[in-house]
Amino acid sequence: MRLLFTSDVSDHVFSLEVGEDIELAVLKALCESESGIPGQEMSLIFNNTSLDGDSRLIGSFGLKDNDMVLVRRRQSNSSRSPSRSVPGPSQASMDDPRVLREMFLANPEQRALLNQSNPPLAKALESSDPEEFNKVFREQMRVRQEEERRRMMMLTADPFDPTAQQMIAEEIRRKNVDANMEQALEHNPESFGTVVMLYVDCVVNKHHVKAFVDTGAQTTLMSAECADRCGIKRLIDTRWSGIAKGVGTQRITGRIHMVQIEIAGCFLASSFSILEDQPMDMLLGLDMLKRHQCIVDLNRNVLIIGTTGKETRFLNENELPPCARMSGPAAAAEATSADDEALAKALAASAEEAASKQSPFPEKDIKEVMNAGCNRQQALDELTKAKGDPKVAIIAVLTRGFSSGTSKK
Template sequence: MNITVATVTDQVFPLNVSEDLELENLKAFCEVESGVPANQIQLTFNGQPLNDDKKTLKEYGIKDGDMLFMQQGPVQQGFLPSQAPPMAGGAVGAGLPSFDFSNIQVPHGAAASSSNSSRLSAASSDNPAVIREMLLADPSALSLLKQNNPRLSDALTSGSLERFAQVLKEQQEAKAEQERLRLRMLNADPFDSEAQRLIAEEIRKKNIEANMEAAMEYNPETFGTVVMLYINCRVNGHPVKAFIDSGAQTTIMSSECAERCNIMRLVDQRWSGYAKGVGIQRIIGRVHMVQIQIEKDFLTSSFSILEQQKMDMLLGLDMLKRHQVRHLFSRLLVC
């Protein structure tokens, strides 16, 4: 379930946790997010302090979408969040690494939660070697890091502690600068043009994050890698791997492939020109008719011969429509 934790310094962070999570383990998550030691964290729900660390969130009546209030130091019974004293200066965000652990899914069960909490508590260390070892030992965290922070992931997998420490330090400094700008925004005159610009930028970032979270939840396949579609065929009796591209207007072939297939002698240079798309390439000419064999089927096609083309052959929309080759897609081969 998703809950939200707010602090007296207007810091708000969401947590995805299990209803069976014990309060002491929830405090460990709050320690990672806020930098306040877990033994100094006091959580309040509906104006009532939560004092029993062994009780689960379900036992406290906390449900999906609820908000908890967090402060540093003990809270007396009936003490309202609006009366809470401010946290010690510099507690928020102090010494935290730039990697965000709030998206790590908490497994169900107290034993698994305790194990994850221990690893998350270790992340609060300033030692890059400790953070690096923790990430390398946790495949799920490594996968999240690769998706959300590719630059730090590349530094981690490079095997160089110096490079990892440098990238981590740069990102920590960038995060600290963002926090300073946020505090400046909160304390500035709301009618100041610079403050309004920072507020608009903060709203934009939150909208982007919300849009990405919704996409990851409802359309996770959009974050996967799309494989290019190729088929094996023969042109003039020579084996060629052809790329299927229904977005290409014409079927094309590289001059090197045309040489291998022994059809350069058929190029009509009256059809020379330039192909424009992502870039511009010179068209040497056109071969008006060549036989293509796809498994047991024999088809004919024309080719525009390009002077510099990395792909050997590209089957365009003209070829696909002419022969209505829907059956080709049942024979696609992934390279």
């Protein structure tokens, strides 16, 4: 009969033609050459049940043609006992999130990566409450472990079961997303950067205002607070009240029909729709930009006033109002976290080849890094970069978001 095998070390699937009258030990020997896992460290799992008894015939386990068997590496008792009696620094780090919190706080570069890849954990890190970091970290680890458990169930379940087919389809979809992201990281890494919004300095009724240039907005807008600050709130015509719809809805309290705006020394007439609750002071929409034939020159980073020929530069990120800044703890707290990924590595070498090679690192260190949320190959890569230090490798895994267990969208 033909049996299908997959390994928790890699996603490689292989098949073997075997008879029902061979012993389990012989089957393990055949799997050893394909999976790279030594027979004495190998555990075969079928229908969520471990196949035990090397002298038993495989037909006695109920295996049938085209059944899927999971090949898993198990640690020996001798390798597990020392880790229970004398936990190493890596084990202590994984069991005590406070230690990891101090590691992040001592490394600004990793903390910046964490802000981008895992905003909920970064927010907890910036808080003064270590218990909040502990709570978020434990919850994310629980989600990762649950998803790994579901993946193992999928690999050993009946492939014709509708629920298993849904799980397999979701796993394939997630792998496609991973591959797409890895290609983007390799060929288009700038797409993961933040873009500075286009703001210009202007003057309204002798009050300086930072205005957002938005070619996608139909009308020019101003917040009620900014209108009050500029002393023009008395000019609001409430007969033009209504609702502004776009990304969300805002209440329009009215309209100011004409006000002069000073940009680059030029006085330009414009009308404003006044929004009741708007964090942005002023937005220059298409009505004003087209009336004055404005040109957005991104090459020179300037706004050109076509009717006058004058130009003004767009503001740098440090000059933007707080509501427009895309970096820092406040923005990271508001950002949404990816469902399965944050930042991933570029394409790794073949998992099958990596599994067959002798690892230069202790197996317990590899397992600890994998428990942080990555597969075996990624754990080996991070340990190599960290020169064998499991603590540094664990921090790299957490900041780059290898696993899919971060907060849901």
